[in-house]
Amino acid sequence: MTTQSFPVTELVAARRPTRKDAARNYDALLDAAREAFAEHGAEAALEDIARRAGVGIGTLYRNFPTRRHLFETVYADEVNALCRLALEVADREPWEALAVWLDRFAGYMVTKRAVREALDGESEVFAACRESMFAAGGPLFTRAQEAGEVRPDMEFGDLLRMVSGIMATAFEDDAQRDRVLGIALDGVRVRKDPGA
Amino acid sequence: MTTQSFPVTELVAARRPTRKDAARNYDALLDAAREAFAEHGAEAALEDIARRAGVGIGTLYRNFPTRRHLFETVYADEVNALCRLALEVADREPWEALAVWLDRFAGYMVTKRAVREALDGESEVFAACRESMFAAGGPLFTRAQEAGEVRPDMEFGDLLRMVSGIMATAFEDDAQRDRVLGIALDGVRVRKDPGA
DNA sequence: ACTCTACCGGAGGCCCACCTCCGCTTCAAC
DNA sequence: GTTGAAGCGGAGGTGGGCCTCCGGTAGAGT
Numbered sequence: 001m002t003t004q005s006f007p008v009t010e011l012v013a014a015r016r017p018t019r020k021d022a023a024r025n026y027d028a029l030l031d032a033a034r035e036a037f038a039e040h041g042a043e044a045a046l047e048d049i050a051r052r053a054g055v056g057i058g059t060l061y062r063n064f065p066t067r068r069h070l071f072e073t074v075y076a077d078e079v080n081a082l083c084r085l086a087l088e089v090a091d092r093e094p095w096e097a098l099a100v101w102l103d104r105f106a107g108y109m110v111t112k113r114a115v116r117e118a119l120d121g122e123s124e125v126f127a128a129c130r131e132s133m134f135a136a137g138g139p140l141f142t143r144a145q146e147a148g149e150v151r152p153d154m155e156f157g158d159l160l161r162m163v164s165g166i167m168a169t170a171f172e173d174d175a176q177r178d179r180v181l182g183i184a185l186d187g188v189r190v191r192k193d194p195g196a
Numbered sequence: 197m198t199t200q201s202f203p204v205t206e207l208v209a210a211r212r213p214t215r216k217d218a219a220r221n222y223d224a225l226l227d228a229a230r231e232a233f234a235e236h237g238a239e240a241a242l243e244d245i246a247r248r249a250g251v252g253i254g255t256l257y258r259n260f261p262t263r264r265h266l267f268e269t270v271y272a273d274e275v276n277a278l279c280r281l282a283l284e285v286a287d288r289e290p291w292e293a294l295a296v297w298l299d300r301f302a303g304y305m306v307t308k309r310a311v312r313e314a315l316d317g318e319s320e321v322f323a324a325c326r327e328s329m330f331a332a333g334g335p336l337f338t339r340a341q342e343a344g345e346v347r348p349d350m351e352f353g354d355l356l357r358m359v360s361g362i363m364a365t366a367f368e369d370d371a372q373r374d375r376v377l378g379i380a381l382d383g384v385r386v387r388k389d390p391g392a
Numbered sequence: 393a394c395t396c397t398a399c400c401g402g403a404g405g406c407c408c409a410c411c412t413c414c415g416c417t418t419c420a421a422c
Numbered sequence: 423g424t425t426g427a428a429g430c431g432g433a434g435g436t437g438g439g440c441c442t443c444c445g446g447t448a449g450a451g452t
Contacts, residue, residue, distance in 0.1 A: 017428090017429085019418090019419060019420080019428065019429070020418095020419070020420090021418065021419070021428095021429070021430085022419090022428075022429060022430090025429085025430085043239065045408090045409060045410090046409080046410070046411090047408095047409070047410080050431090055430075055431075056430060056431030056432055057410090057411080057431075057432065058411090058412085058413085058414095058429095058430065058431050058432070059429075059430060059431070061410095061411065061412080062429075062430085067410095151379070153375075154375070154379060157368070157372070158372060158375060158376045158379070161362075161365050161366075161367055161372070161376060162362060162365075162376045162379065162380060164365060165361045165362040165363070165364060165365030165376075166357075166358060166361040166362065167361070168361060168364060168365065169357050169358075169360060169361030169364065170316055170357075171357055172353070176353070176354060176357070179349075179350075179354060180354050180357060180358045180361075183347070183350060183354070183358065183380075183383045183384060184358060184379075184380040184383050185383065186382075186383035187379040187380050187381065187382035187383030187384070188379060188383070191387055213398090213399085215398070215399070215448095215449060215450080216449065216450095217399075217400080217448070217449065218398080218399060218400090218449090221399090221400085241438085241439060241440090242439075242440070242441090243438095243439065243440080244439095246401095246402095251400075251401075252400060252401030252402055253401075253402065253440090253441080254399095254400065254401055254402070254441090254442085254443085254444095255399080255400060255401070257440090257441065257442080258399075258400085261441095263440095
C-alpha cells in the first residue's frame with residue numbers, strides 16, 4: 001500500500017529538466033510561482049515570478065509555455081503531498097485520520113484558492129488531481145462513515161467542497177477560521193445520543 | 197421599525213443623477229456591471245461594461261470615476277436589499293427568520309464574491325456595508341440564539357463567513373450546494389436531545 | 393420655441409503585461 | 423581541454439485595457 005500511485009504522480013515532475021542549472025531554475029520558478037500566486041492571486045505577473053526566481057523571463061517560458069502550465073504544476077505538486085499524507089495517516093482511528101487529513105487539506109486550500117479557481121474544470125491535469133484526491137482521501141472518509149462517525153447522507157465530494165469553501169474565505173484571524181471550521185464539521189459528524 | 201435606516205442607505209443612490217437620460221444610463225451601467233462582475237469576476241473590462249449598458253466609456257467614467265466606485269455601488273445596492281429583507285422577516289419564528297434571511301444572503305454571495313474580494317477591508321463603503329449587515333441580520337441571530345436554537349459559542353460574524361465561504365465555492369449543481377449548506381447549518385443549531 | 397447647460401460618446405494616447413527571438417553562457421560528455 | 427548542444431536572459435514588438443478630452447446632443451426651465 002505504501003507504493004500505491006495516484007493519477008497525478010506521472011503528470012508532475014515529468015518535465016523537470018535533467019541538467020543541473022536547468023533543474024535549479026525549474027525549482028526556483030516553481031517556488032516563486034507558489035509564493036506569487038498565494039500573494040497576488042492568479043493574476044500575478046509572470047515577469048515578476050521570473051524576477052523572484054532570479055531567472056530571465058525567457059527561462060520561465062521555456063519551462064512553462066503558458067500560464068496554465070505553471071498553475072497546473074504548482075497545483076499538482078500540492079496534491080501529490082496530500083496523497084502521500086493520506087497513506088501515512090491510514091492506520092489511525094477512523095475519525096482522527098480523516099480529521100488530520102482534512103486539516104492539512106484545509107491548509108493547502110488557503111493559498112491554493114486562486115490557482116484552483118483559475119484551473120476550474122477546463123484542465124485535464126485538474127481532473128487528474130481531483131481523481132487523486134478522491135483516491136487518497138476517499139478511503140479515509142468511507143472508513144469514518146462505516147464506523148458511524150460521519151453522517152450517512154453525505155459524500156466525500158461534499159466534504160471537500162465544504163472545507164475548501166470555508167478555507168477560501170478571509171477571516172479576522174486564525175482562531176475564527178478554526179472555530180467556524182469546527183462548527184461546520186460538527187454538522188458532518190453523526191449526532192451521538194447523549195445518553196449513550 | 198419599518199423606517200429604520202442603515203449606514204449604507206445614505207451612501208447609495210446619493211450620486212444618482214437627476215436628469216432623465218442620465219439616470220437611465222446610471223441604472224443601465226449598474227445592471228451591466230452587476231452582470232459582468234458575476235460573469236467575469238472583478239477584472240471584467242470596464243469598456244465591456246459600458247458596451248453592455250449601451251453607453252460610451254466616457255459616461256461610465258463620469259458616473260464612476262474608478263473601478264472601485266463601481267464595485268462599491270453594486271455591492272452597497274445588494275446590501276440594501278438584504279437590510280430591507282431583515283425587517284420583513286422579523287416577525288417569524290426565530291430560527292425560521294434567520295434561515296430565510298441566510299438563504300437570501302447566500303444567494304447574493306454567489307455572484308458578489310468577486311466584488312467582495314476586490315473591496316475587502318480597504319473601503320469605507322465596505323465597512324458601512326458590514327455595519328449595515330450586522331445591524332440588519334444581527335438581531336435575527338441573537339433572537340435565535342436566545343431562543344436556544346443556535347449554539348451559544350458562535351458569533352454572527354462566524355455565521356456570515358461560513359455561509360459566504362460555502363456559497364463562493366463552485367459546486368457540481370445546486371442540489372449539492374444546498375446539501376452542504378444544510379449540513380454546515382446543522383452544526384450551527386443546538387443539538388436537541390433526541391428524547392425531547 | 394429657445395436657450396443654455398448638463399450630459400453623451402468614442403477616438404486616441406498611455407501604460408503594462410505578454411511572449412518571441414537570438415546572441416551569449418554553461419554544462420557535461422569525451 | 424575541447425566541443426557542441428542545451429540552456430540562459432532580456433530587448434523589443436504586440437495587444438488590450440485604462441482613462442482623458444472635447445465637439446456634438448438632448449433634457450429642462452422659461
